[in-house]
Amino acid sequence: MTISIQRCQSCGTFNYPAHAVCGNCLSDALADCAIEGRGVLLALSTVHHSLDPEWRAHLPVQLATVDLDCGVQVICFAEPGLQTPARVCLAPSQDRPGVWIARAQDA
Amino acid sequence: MTRPHAYDGVAVVCPTTVTYEKTSTRSAHWFLARALAQLIAAAGIAKEEIDGLASASFTLAPDSTIALTEHFGMAPRWIEWLPFGGVSGVMALRRAARAVQMGDANIVACIAGDTANPETFAGLVNNFSSFSSQAIIPYASAGPNGCFSLITQHYMQSFGVTREDFGRIALAQRANAATNPNALLGGKSLTMEDYLAARPVAGPLHLFDCVMPCAGAEGFLVMEVRRARALGLPYATIRGAIERHNAYREDPIAVRSGWAMDRDALYAQSGLDCSAIDCVQTYDDYPVITMMQLEDLGFCAKGEAADFVRRHDLTIQGDFPVNTSGGQLGCGQAGCSGGFLTVVETLRQVTGQPLGGQVRDARIGLASGYGMVTYDRCLGTGAVILEGAR
Ligand SMILES: [Zn+2]
Numbered sequence: 001m002t003i004s005i006q007r008c009q010s011c012g013t014f015n016y017p018a019h020a021v022c023g024n025c026l027s028d029a030l031a032d033c034a035i036e037g038r039g040v041l042l043a044l045s046t047v048h049h050s051l052d053p054e055w056r057a058h059l060p061v062q063l064a065t066v067d068l069d070c071g072v073q074v075i076c077f078a079e080p081g082l083q084t085p086a087r088v089c090l091a092p093s094q095d096r097p098g099v100w101i102a103r104a105q106d107a
Numbered sequence: 108m109t110r111p112h113a114y115d116g117v118a119v120v121c122p123t124t125v126t127y128e129k130t131s132t133r134s135a136h137w138f139l140a141r142a143l144a145q146l147i148a149a150a151g152i153a154k155e156e157i158d159g160l161a162s163a164s165f166t167l168a169p170d171s172t173i174a175l176t177e178h179f180g181m182a183p184r185w186i187e188w189l190p191f192g193g194v195s196g197v198m199a200l201r202r203a204a205r206a207v208q209m210g211d212a213n214i215v216a217c218i219a220g221d222t223a224n225p226e227t228f229a230g231l232v233n234n235f236s237s238f239s240s241q242a243i244i245p246y247a248s249a250g251p252n253g254c255f256s257l258i259t260q261h262y263m264q265s266f267g268v269t270r271e272d273f274g275r276i277a278l279a280q281r282a283n284a285a286t287n288p289n290a291l292l293g294g295k296s297l298t299m300e301d302y303l304a305a306r307p308v309a310g311p312l313h314l315f316d317c318v319m320p321c322a323g324a325e326g327f328l329v330m331e332v333r334r335a336r337a338l339g340l341p342y343a344t345i346r347g348a349i350e351r352h353n354a355y356r357e358d359p360i361a362v363r364s365g366w367a368m369d370r371d372a373l374y375a376q377s378g379l380d381c382s383a384i385d386c387v388q389t390y391d392d393y394p395v396i397t398m399m400q401l402e403d404l405g406f407c408a409k410g411e412a413a414d415f416v417r418r419h420d421l422t423i424q425g426d427f428p429v430n431t432s433g434g435q436l437g438c439g440q441a442g443c444s445g446g447f448l449t450v451v452e453t454l455r456q457v458t459g460q461p462l463g464g465q466v467r468d469a470r471i472g473l474a475s476g477y478g479m480v481t482y483d484r485c486l487g488t489g490a491v492i493l494e495g496a497r
Contacts, residue, residue, distance in 0.1 A: 017242035017482060042360045043264075045256035045310025051229045052248035061247050063309070065257045065483065067359040075246055075257065075483055084264060099245050 001091045003100055005072060007033035016072035037090030039068035041102055044084050064102045066090060076100040111376060114345035117204045118335035119493060120328045121149040122454040124462060127291050127323035127439050130224045135166040135442075136178055138220030142326035143179060146216050150328055150338060154181065159212030159329075161187035161203055163195035163219040163443035166227050185212040189443075193390045193478030194350070195219055196325070196447035197489030201348050203329035213330065220324030221442025228320045231442075236481035243482065249309055251392065252317060254483055256310035259395040261360050263311055265410065270311060272413035273394035274302040276429070277315045277436055279421035280391065284433025286423065287463030291321055291439040315436070316393055323441030325451045332496075341458040343493040346471070347377035350489040364477065365488030366403035374405070377492045381405045384492070385469040386456050387427070388449035390477035391434040396485075400475050401429075404490060423464035431456055431466055449474035450491065457495030470495050 006018045010027035014035075021028050043065040050056055064078035066088055076090060079101055087105040092098075125141040139162060147154055160183045162172040170178075172188040185206050189195045196219065203215035221227075232250045234240070247253065262268060281297040284290035297315060305314035335342040349372055351365030374380050381404065389397040398412035406427075407415040419427035432438055432452040435445045453472035455461045476489040 017238040040359075043257035043261040045253065045260050045312075046307070047247050047249045047253055047256070047309045048307045049252065049309065050248045051232055051250045052244075055247050059247070063246060063249065063253055063257060065261070065360050073359050073483060075243060075254065077246060084261070 002034040003037040003090050003092065004032045004034055005070060006030050014070040014072045016074060035070055037068065037100070038105060039066045039088060039090070041078070041082055041084050041086045041088045042067050044078055044082060066102050074100065076102055078102040079104070108372070113376065114204050114208065114348065116332050117207050117345055118330055118332040118342035119200065119345065119454055120330065120335050120340040120342045121146050122451045122458070122460055123149060123326045124289055124451060125220065125324035127289055127321045127441050129291060129319070129321050129439070131222045131322035132224070133222055133322070135164045135220055135222045136170070136175070138222060138322060138324040139164060139167070139175060139218050140179060142218040142220055142324040143216055146326050146328050150340060152214065152338070157181065157214050157216045158183050159185040159203060159206050159215030161189060161199040161215060161217045163189045163191065163199060163446065164221050165190060165192065165231050165442045166221045183212070185215065191446065191478050191487055192443055193392065193446040193485065194476040194487030194489045195443045195478060196450040197348065197474065197476035197491050198350060199447070200329065200345070200450055200491055201350060201489070204345055207329050207331060214334070215329040216326065217329060218324060218326035219443040219447040221322060221444060223320050223322040223442070238482040251480055252309040252312055254480055255393045255395070256312045258361050258484065259312055259393060260310045262362060262395050262398070265362065266413065268413040270303060271299065272416060273316060274299050275416045276394040276397050276421065277302055279425070280430045280434045280437045282422050283431050283464065284437025287432050287438065289462050290433040290437045291319060292437050293433060312393065318392055318435040318440035318445070321439030321441050323439070323444050325444040325447035327451055327454055341460060341495070343454050343457050343495050346379060346492040346494050347373045348489070348491040349373045353486045354488065361484035363403050363409065364399060364485065366400060366475065366490055370403065370405050373490055373492065379471065379492065383471050384473045386431055386453070386466045386472045387429050388431070388434070388452045388472065388474045389429060390446070390449060390475055391430055391436050392440070392477070396477055397429065400477070404473065404475065423466055428466045431461070432463060446476050446478055449476060453493050457493050459495070
């Protein structure tokens with residue numbers, strides 16, 4: 001399973017969230033790059049309150065900060081049962097299109 | 108780095124606060140206008156004498172400072188627009204001080220004001236930055252609570268901090284708020300039992316770790332010392348001031364911010380060390396951020412703020428008074444006014460003009476600012492040391 005992160009074609013830096021220009025070298029030669037999404041789970045939080053009424057029926061959810069090996073930090077969902085710190089892998093969520101979920105990384 | 112010039116000859120006067128309200132049907136323009144009118148009345152000057160205007164607001168759109176000149180019937184020769192939330196007060200003060208020093212303006216009014224109703228806060232959060240629209244809002248729209256709950260959980264785990272440690276800050280500020288008639292939560296006492304039993308919001312953050320959005324305004328005037336004296340106004344001088352944006356981007360999650368990068372410059376410019384500070388106003392959007400400021404501004408080492416708050420009394424009468432107005436946790440967060448509150452309360456304390464309790468013999472105060480979470484942390488930091496010259 002891969003995820004897509006924007007990568008600079010000039011210097012190789014990954015940028016997340018997607019930038020208009022590379023945050024390292026200011027090049028606009030940017031392209032989406034499929035990666036494995038492996039990294040370290042740095043922080044976890046159970047969200048009980050949302051500003052969006054549509055979300056309220058689906059709470060609580062687990063939120064996480066993941067420091068990906070490619071050098072970017074992602075705030076995403078997390079599967080139950082994780083603890084910090086841990087190796088995790090990001091995958092596209094099955095139930096919610098367009099978002100990622102952190103899962104325990106197989107050794 | 109070039110050493111910045113001193114702020115010689117500059118006076119900061121007339122701390123002003125427009126009464127906070129939980130919600131308001133009035134516009135941000137009204138709150139900013141009230142702040143300006145109160146400043147003019149407090150200084151005893153004509154509106155026409157104000158030839159510089161710096162403003163900060165999140166709810167003034169589509170207007171900005173330049174539109175306010177028309178609303179307020181002014182023709183200033185210097186304006187500044189600083190809708191930068193928690194760091195807007197320090198930024199306004201630094202810019203206004205240089206304008207006065209260089210003769211670009213004689214008297215600068217620095218004002219921040221916002222209105223509040225159920226729509227404004229959600230609307231603000233939903234349109235706060237391009238990065239958050241893309242990468243934060245799809246994740247349950249938790250607002251700033253989501254991001255800061257992650258920072259808080261990581262900080263607690265890294266340094267062995269407990270909820271009780273944060274509770275000490277919340278309780279001390281609530282006690283400070285009790286004497287401040289403008290503090291929206293000043294009439295409600297808070298015990299550690301209440302604090303710990305509060306409903307959960309996100310991760311380790313519970314109800315009393317979070318500020319209550321509200322409407323209100325804050326402001327002050329910047330002019331030459333000789334002018335302040337001629338007007339007979341109690342004033343403060345600026346011993347030192349710092350500002351930094353997007354510091355420590357290499358840290359994968361925030362455990363420090365720009366103050367750590369610049370505090371040596373702050374104390375060097377001031378000719379003081381932190382033992383000279385009589386009271387501290389931190390930007391208190393969450394207790395963990397107050398802890399970070401105590402560390403990064405040099406009052407204790409990194410990771411030792413919890414121990415620091417266990418060993419010190421943060422109330423107005425205490426040995427280390429923090430957020431003597433009650434802070435945003437006690438007063439409410441009136442949008443960008445929250446970023447002015449630290450500067451205004453410091454000015455109140457060092458010039459003997461508090462709304463609530465006075466820190467005994469306060470002469471030197473530190474005001475800190477922290478603002479603008481566009482993705483996973485706030486970008487802006489600033490701090491200023493003011494010395495009262497009654
Ligand atoms: Zn690049």
